[in-house]
Amino acid sequence: MSMTNRQSIYYWKCDRPSAFFALEEREDILETAQIETLLHPVLAKYFGSENVRLRSGNGQGNHLTYVAEYNGIQRFIRIENGPEGDDFMEIEAHVLTEIKSLGVPAPVVYAVDATRHHVPFAYQVLEYLPYPDLNKIHKAGELNFLAVAQKIGENIAQWQAVELEGFGPFDPIVLRKTGKLKGLHPTYRDYFFLNWKKHLDFLVARKFLKASESNEIQRLVLQYEQFLSVPQGCLVHKDLALWNILGEPNEIKAFIDWDDTVSGDISDDLSLLACFHTGTVVAEAIKGYESIKPLPPDFLPRFWLHLLRNMVVKAVIRVGANYFDRKSDFFLIGSDSDGAALKTFTLQRIKMACVGLQNKIQIKDL
Template sequence: MSNRKAIHYWKCDRPSAFYTLTNDRLTTSDSFLIEKSLMQQLEKWFGNKPFSLRKAGGQGNHITYLAEYGTETYFLRLENGPEGDDYMEIEARVLDLVRETGVPTPKVYAVDATRSEVTFSYQMLEFCNYPDLNKLHKERNLDLVNLAGHIGGNIAKWQSITPAGFGPFDPGLLRDGGQLRGLHKTYPDYYFLNWNKHLNFLVEGGLLNETEAEDMEILVGRHKKYLELDHGCLVHKDLALWNILGNAEGIKAFIDWDDTICGDPTDDLSLLACFHSGEVVEAAIRGYQKIRVLPAHFLTRFWLHLLRNIVVKAVIRVGGGYFDRKSDFFLLGSGATGTSLRDFTKQRIQTACEGLQSLKQIKDL
């Protein structure tokens, strides 16, 4: 096993990044072996009483199943990448801590990332039988501005969790002593990790030219003093509508904490700005302010983190071929295309740069 100390963001920095989504690359033989092993684990949990197992589908980076036992249904997430990543145990601990703050998350019934009995990491979770909010948004069945206020309030709640260190957490420390600690000593160590690599990748991929990348590097460097943090807070790091379950009445669960870190309190708010308008983001900020005061130099830090996050999103989108996808892809809105996603991504990078340079208001997004 290896930790994530060299990883800024798993989906673009893992050694096997971009080789295709997990569910798409499974052969029939792979599926058979995984399901056989999974059935053996379920027999240990459920005993000889009857249960069933079926694929849950999904477009994410995990293999997913539903197990039915009596009147209960359980959600199973598996990770079988070649890196032997063991972050699922971190995520399980974070799910419990977040739920203790009053934020809804699925209960964790079992987790094992050691690969000592099976060839994959797995979680057995409470099944939250609600759609993700991105589905409702694409169907135009969501009051997103109103909902954003509730999202912001929940962000403020989970920021009461303040682990030691910065960046991704150390699974070894969690396993040996129950400690949740980031792998980096300083926040700039994490923020700038693979920064030049990501910019160069976007130049090679044709999304940026060399002058744009150099200007971005200089611009962020000019503001790096705002990244000096005495301590961090819990950050979801993949906060998007497809990672929130619920209905038109409200939020039922925040899911997929497998990229969670200890970082800056503006980070998750800026992640919303990778996808949504200034009106939506401002609503989230108002919801946040009902519970927590905005940090010092909020606007500068917000633009710094929007820029860092949209660069990461751009790397994933270029490397994963997202700009060639059709409207049925989960990241695209109704009627949108890969080309329109490319244009939006480039525009949002430019807006983040302009925001940082002249401290534009968030409503200008």
């Protein structure tokens, strides 16, 4: 499958042809044992030895992960084995290298191959960073969240310095030919509204939203669509959450999992924090952001528009992959919570985004 098929993708986890494949029930093309057998010659070539030990990387996302070790050297291995043959791992590797050059903490990329010429899956060989994700630290009650939130905001401002053309997911063909990142859409509005009605119709069909609620959400967004006239895209992580940040209670060691990255709006990543956390946390991230660069005068309506768009996407994923049936051991659910509480929170946050867009609450009220 050519990566240009992401032309029709707003967000991979809910718009991919086999949406929820990696989230609900893994139906990999290859069995894990087959993948490991095929991976060993690749690693033997990389390490220069066949005596490479392989263990699970304990990944929680939509990739298979391993830690490979030889002669005291460890590397983190990510595998993309979805039925679509997606090759966005090349884009992600380029982004990781570029943000690291800007001073953003990120793992070193040692190798990437999404061609599937040698093995029938895409893979990355990355620096192994022996740190937990911040979500584990947070769930254990040990994260200095406000201090870390400021650092998250600072880094968002830093990675927005990456120069981009176009909007939405990036075109790997252009990257291979020119070494530059170019979004697949000519305008930001085109990207923002991609699959918008499809997402809302899905939530109505699954009885998560009423038809009247969907209609009101659509009317409200159209009322504020002038704020989607973005002249220049910026780098957006697009899956910014604590489980995609490695570190310690007071320090960030790496921002990981850039496989949903896009050229988008400056408010998008800050709004993603608001998909999970309180206004106090988001305010600290904004403070960190503004210590690096100023926010535009129309930041607030853009923030609420993106919180609403991101929450609709998250609702589609959570409904489609049955997240609301999960227990507290699931990474997305708090240690003293459950799936029912996640459903309530998801609905509330969609409604709060609508209220915020109408200028009836401030970010601190989240």
